[in-house]
Amino acid sequence: MAEPNFAPGLEGVAATQSSISNIDGAAGLLSYRGFAIADLAAYSSFEEVAFLLLDGVLPSAADLKRFDHGLRAHRQVKYNVREIMKFMPVTGHPMDMLHCAVASLGMFYPQQELSDAERGNTLHLDAMAMRIIARMPTIVAMWEQMRFGNDPISPRPDLSHAANFLYMLSGREPDPTYTKILDSCLILHAEHTINASTFSVLVTGSTLTNPYHVIGGAIGTLAGPLHGGANQKVVEMLEEISSVRQVGAYLDRKMANKEKIWGFGHRIYKTRDPRAVILKEMMEDMASHGNLRHSGLFEIAIEVERQATERLGPKGIHANVDFYSGVLYHEMGIKADLFTPIFAMARSAGWLAHWREQLADNRIFRPTQVYTGEQNRRYVPVAQRI
Numbered sequence: 272m273a274e275p276n277f278a279p280g281l282e283g284v285a286a287t288q289s290s291i292s293n294i295d296g297a298a299g300l301l302s303y304r305g306f307a308i309a310d311l312a313a314y315s316s317f318e319e320v321a322f323l324l325l326d327g328v329l330p331s332a333a334d335l336k337r338f339d340h341g342l343r344a345h346r347q348v349k350y351n352v353r354e355i356m357k358f359m360p361v362t363g364h365p366m367d368m369l370h371c372a373v374a375s376l377g378m379f380y381p382q383q384e385l386s387d388a389e390r391g392n393t394l395h396l397d398a399m400a401m402r403i404i405a406r407m408p409t410i411v412a413m414w415e416q417m418r419f420g421n422d423p424i425s426p427r428p429d430l431s432h433a434a435n436f437l438y439m440l441s442g443r444e445p446d447p448t449y450t451k452i453l454d455s456c457l458i459l460h461a462e463h464t465i466n467a468s469t470f471s472v473l474v475t476g477s478t479l480t481n482p483y484h485v486i487g488g489a490i491g492t493l494a495g496p497l498h499g500g501a502n503q504k505v506v507e508m509l510e511e512i513s514s515v516r517q518v519g520a521y522l523d524r525k526m527a528n529k530e531k532i533w534g535f536g537h538r539i540y541k542t543r544d545p546r547a548v549i550l551k552e553m554m555e556d557m558a559s560h561g562n563l564r565h566s567g568l569f570e571i572a573i574e575v576e577r578q579a580t581e582r583l584g585p586k587g588i589h590a591n592v593d594f595y596s597g598v599l600y601h602e603m604g605i606k607a608d609l610f611t612p613i614f615a616m617a618r619s620a621g622w623l624a625h626w627r628e629q630l631a632d633n634r635i636f637r638p639t640q641v642y643t644g645e646q647n648r649r650y651v652p653v654a655q656r657i
């Protein structure tokens with residue numbers, strides 16, 4: 272029998288058919304359901320984009336109101352989830368907490384698998400998706416209070432998705448500028464075709480397990496530094512560089528050691544990631560309105576991008592979405608280990624859209640392999656081994 276083709280990292284392999292988002296990696300273009308990402312980031316809201324991703328169309332005013340109302344109504348998590356979180360070590364990474372807490376939501380769901388009736392009922396699937404999207408920010412913000420020994424702050428139904436998260440994070444009235452920035456960041460991070468965590472959604476979802484396992488698995492996948500975890504790494508890298516003057520020497524050292532520059536490179540984009548372009552513009556806008564904390568990180572980031580692009584650009588390696596998002600959050604006073612959980616909160620909309628799409632035409636994922644091990648070895652009992 273002929274050996275199957277092997278594509279490391281499945282590069283160039285189409286794992287599914289999808290109508291949710293599209294990337295032109297050579298031109299640096301991204302669209303959700305046919306709408307350009309720049310338009311959505313400028314004019315839409317995360318709530319509207321989540322609806323668009325899940326249902327494929329922009330909502331009418333009445334549909335948006337209903338969807339938004341549903342999100343606001345489902346922000347509370349069960350008291351027992353808070354009890355479970357109390358036992359988590361405060362030194363743990365918030366992505367580990369989020370992984371466990373979201374998976375624990377499945378304990379309150381009556382069955383392990385989705386029934387045929389549930390899979391055929393799009394309203395039911397939408398309701399499950401809405402509950403997860405609504406609760407993830409609550410869990411992240413609760414943890415931010417609980418890990419410092421404070422009681423969690425209750426969600427406020429009068430606030431938008433982004434504003435409520437900022438309120439629950441700090442207990443202060445959310446700043447409208449920061450709310451708009453966060454809302455745009457959530458839109459920019461909400462979806463991105465078949466990336467590693469979304470692929471994990473397809474694989475896990477294809478077994479017909481419940482969506483809490485599906486999203487728990489995706490959170491774990493996103494946490495890695497080659498994927499969503501890079502946004503935290505970027506800010507740590509910029510802090511390590513510490514001044515614009517050190518950028519050249521730092522990059523030289525990294526290149527000489529063949530180490531990666533965090534927030535650079537992408538499997539699909541061979542030019543600048545359009546989201547990095549928008550995020551940088553948002554930073555510049557923030558700076559011109561005097562809204563920076565003057566930590567100097569933005570200036571270092573600009574110099575890293577300039578010099579790293581000089582070195583890596585000819586190889587098609589440019590700044591990706593993780594490069595500027597962390598700097599923006601840092602300037603908003605958000606702690607570095609919350610950057611990836613915020614990414615997960617946003618990406619939950621895309622993950623759940625793909626989960627629904629997978630269920631609509633499901634076949635279990637079961638690829639093959641090229642076997643490279645030994646054959647027909649003779650078993651030797653342990654006492655006879657030398």
Ligand SMILES: CC(=O)SCCNC(=O)CCNC(=O)[C@H](O)C(C)(C)COP(=O)(O)OP(=O)(O)OC[C@H]1O[C@@H](n2cnc3c(N)ncnc32)[C@H](O)[C@@H]1OP(=O)(O)O
Pocket residue numbers: 280466496497498499501530531532533534535536537538539583586588591592593
């Ligand atoms: C939300 C997201 O997930 S966006 C991505 C976030 N991740 C990062 O920022 C981590 C840094 N970047 C990377 O590790 C990679 O570019 C990835 C994981 C994003 C893409 O990986 P792949 O498509 O498998 O590319 P791969 O890692 O094979 O890189 C190809 C070549 O470019 C080089 N390269 C890729 N990214 C970088 C980088 N950030 N810095 C320096 N060199 C790089 C590799 O060393 C390799 O060089 P070689 O051909 O001389 O061996």
Ligand SMILES: O=C([O-])CC(=O)C(=O)O
Pocket residue numbers: 462463464465466467498538539591592
């Ligand atoms: O698409 C990818 O490979 C990584 C990802 O999720 C993104 O860039 O948002």
